[in-house]
Amino acid sequence: MEKIAIIGAGGFGREVKMLLDQINKINPMYEIVGFYDDDTSLPKMINGLPYLGSLDDLLKSNESISLALGIGIPEVKSKIVDRLKNKVFKYPTLIHPSVLIGEDEVKIGQGTIICAGTIITCNINIGAFVTLNLCCTVGHDTTIKDFASCMPSVNISGEVEIMEKVYVGTGAKIINQLQIGENTVIGAGAVVSKSLPANCTAVGMPAKPIKFNNQ
Numbered sequence: 001m002e003k004i005a006i007i008g009a010g011g012f013g014r015e016v017k018m019l020l021d022q023i024n025k026i027n028p029m030y031e032i033v034g035f036y037d038d039d040t041s042l043p044k045m046i047n048g049l050p051y052l053g054s055l056d057d058l059l060k061s062n063e064s065i066s067l068a069l070g071i072g073i074p075e076v077k078s079k080i081v082d083r084l085k086n087k088v089f090k091y092p093t094l095i096h097p098s099v100l101i102g103e104d105e106v107k108i109g110q111g112t113i114i115c116a117g118t119i120i121t122c123n124i125n126i127g128a129f130v131t132l133n134l135c136c137t138v139g140h141d142t143t144i145k146d147f148a149s150c151m152p153s154v155n156i157s158g159e160v161e162i163m164e165k166v167y168v169g170t171g172a173k174i175i176n177q178l179q180i181g182e183n184t185v186i187g188a189g190a191v192v193s194k195s196l197p198a199n200c201t202a203v204g205m206p207a208k209p210i211k212f213n214n215q
Contacts, residue, residue, distance in 0.1 A: 001031040004066040004092070005058070007080060009035040009046050012133075013070025017047055019096050019115060020068070026097045033065065055080065059087060066090040069111060069129060074147040074165035075183075077129050081111070091129070109146065127164075139176065151188070163198065172207075183213065 004020065006013050013035060020030050034050040035042075036058045042051045052058070067089050069077050081091075091111030095101070099114050102122035109128035114120070117135035124138055127146040132138070136150050139158035150156070150168040157176035162168075166180050169188035174180065181198030190207040200209035 002029060002066055002090075002092070003033050003063070004030045004068055005033050005052060006035050006049075006068050006070045007037070007055070007058075008070035009037040009039070009042055009051065010070070012072045012131075013037070014047050015115070016068050016070040016094070016113060017049065019094055019113070022097060022116075023094065030066075035070075055083060059084065064088075066092050067111075068092070068094055068113065069131075072131055072133070072149045072151065072167075074149050074167050077131075077149075078147045078165060081129060115152075121158075133170075145182075 006016050017032060020032050024030060032049060034052040035046050036052050036055055038054045040054060044051055069080065071077050093108050093110060093112050095114045096116040098116045100119045102120065104122040106120060106122065106124045108126045111129040112126055114132045115134045118132050120138045121140050123141045125143045127144060129147045130144050131149040133150060134152040136154045138156045141159045142156055144162045145164045147164055148162050148166040151170040153171045154168045155173045157174060159177045160174050161179040163180060163182035165183045168186045171188055172186045172190045174192040178192060179195045181196055183199045184196050185201040186192060186207060187203035190203050191205040193206040196202050196209065200212045202209045
């Protein structure tokens with residue numbers, strides 16, 4: 001079995017542990033060794049697994065291990081992968097057994113995590129370290145680039161392009177043939193009916209930018 005540690009022991013990290021448990025019920029693949037998290041005040045045991053230390057402790061270890069990013073914030077995911085780049089780690093793609101994926105031209109990158117109840121149709125390109133949380137839908141001819149995160153029940157229609165490090169809040173909807181610029185945040189429950197620029201926060205029905213960040 002492949003040894004794997006979870007980066008992040010917060011709520012989503014613990015849900016990733018659940019996802020791994022359910023993969024193992026269908027096909028035992030992973031030995032989950034524990035959690036790494038920079039919060040050194042965490043208890044010694046978390047949901048039955050040991051707290052293994054900080055990312056610095058991980059970098060000091062010589063053990064060959066796979067990693068799962070149990071973190072939903074795109075910028076944090078990107079910074080962690082960059083911080084760990086000088087050591088060779090594997091980042092398996094983790095897909096819950098209940099996920100429905102079409103058989104025609106679907107590509108999914110390394111380190112991506114796709115949670116229970118999600119549907120991915122056809123001719124879709126999902127990058128590396130993407131998070132698709134519970135019960136998302138991704139329509140035909142859609143591209144989701146690296147480090148993007150979709151929270152539970154996000155609906156993405158066909159021919160949408162989501163750029164790097166986009167965060168889509170719970171229950172948001174993106175209609176077809178739109179582009180979402182990099183580093184943009186879409187608020188929970190928003191309905192995106194027009195393309196959004198990079199580096200903004202957009203909310204509402206229809207979604208409109210309410211502020212821009214400095215990236």
